[in-house]
Amino acid sequence: MNVLEEIMIKSGKEKIHMTLIDPASQSLKKSSSIAADAEKAGTDYFMIGGSTGITQSVMDECIIEIKKRTDTKVIIFPGSSSMISKYADAIYFMSLLNSTDPEFIVRHQMKASQFLRKFNLEIIPMGYLVFEPGMTVGKVGKVDLIGREDSDQALSYALAAQFFGMKLIYFEAGSGASSYVSPALVSAVRPNIDIPLLVGGGIRNAESAREIASSGADIIVTGTIAEKSDDVYGTLKPIIEAIKS
Numbered sequence: 001m002n003v004l005e006e007i008m009i010k011s012g013k014e015k016i017h018m019t020l021i022d023p024a025s026q027s028l029k030k031s032s033s034i035a036a037d038a039e040k041a042g043t044d045y046f047m048i049g050g051s052t053g054i055t056q057s058v059m060d061e062c063i064i065e066i067k068k069r070t071d072t073k074v075i076i077f078p079g080s081s082s083m084i085s086k087y088a089d090a091i092y093f094m095s096l097l098n099s100t101d102p103e104f105i106v107r108h109q110m111k112a113s114q115f116l117r118k119f120n121l122e123i124i125p126m127g128y129l130v131f132e133p134g135m136t137v138g139k140v141g142k143v144d145l146i147g148r149e150d151s152d153q154a155l156s157y158a159l160a161a162q163f164f165g166m167k168l169i170y171f172e173a174g175s176g177a178s179s180y181v182s183p184a185l186v187s188a189v190r191p192n193i194d195i196p197l198l199v200g201g202g203i204r205n206a207e208s209a210r211e212i213a214s215s216g217a218d219i220i221v222t223g224t225i226a227e228k229s230d231d232v233y234g235t236l237k238p239i240i241e242a243i244k245s
């Protein structure tokens, strides 16, 4: 079974938690120890990536190290065309749909496509939308940010992604955001789309994770909270329990 098939089956039964690990945020050793602790805490998948400007060799090293210590599947979450690795299980082939720059909508993807074909990586087409406050990805990706309560625009974009044939849609407030995407917006959009919805950015505790999950998100992504913690297991365990409960 490939990763997308697994996600589709799993998301029909339970909420999914994904741990984002950005290889640029810490040492290789720390990245792999975050992964090992997140796996113990019950995370379902690792997303590796985030920042722009990470080379293929940095991606390779990080994924190889993580794979030595864990069995959890690795999905690449690319910030640019160079962030690919044959050691991952799959890659989100993402289009930043509300960018104002074609570079992030289709050109990075075009630059990577022939390499991806050679790597034989599982490709998961995903629509990526950045909401206020947007943080670094909002600036770097030249995003026309969606308001955190603007459920009409969010739904229009999400449906456009679905009609393009994208398999997942991701609502992103930006890594380290002070506020996450509005739960009311999530609950307004989710019943009107047919593809699983990921929500991430600014989710830091069990209460907010539960709120987002119960508002209808299928997949909850956390990153910073583990990277900043000295006790990754103790930090993630209650968040994952809240999502799954």
Ligand code: 1GP
Pocket (backbone or CB within 6 Å): 020, 172, 173, 174, 175, 176, 177, 200, 201, 202, 203, 221, 222, 223, 224, 225
């Ligand atoms: C990844 O934005 C998420 O796309 C992660 O956000 O770092 O705020 O958890 P945090």
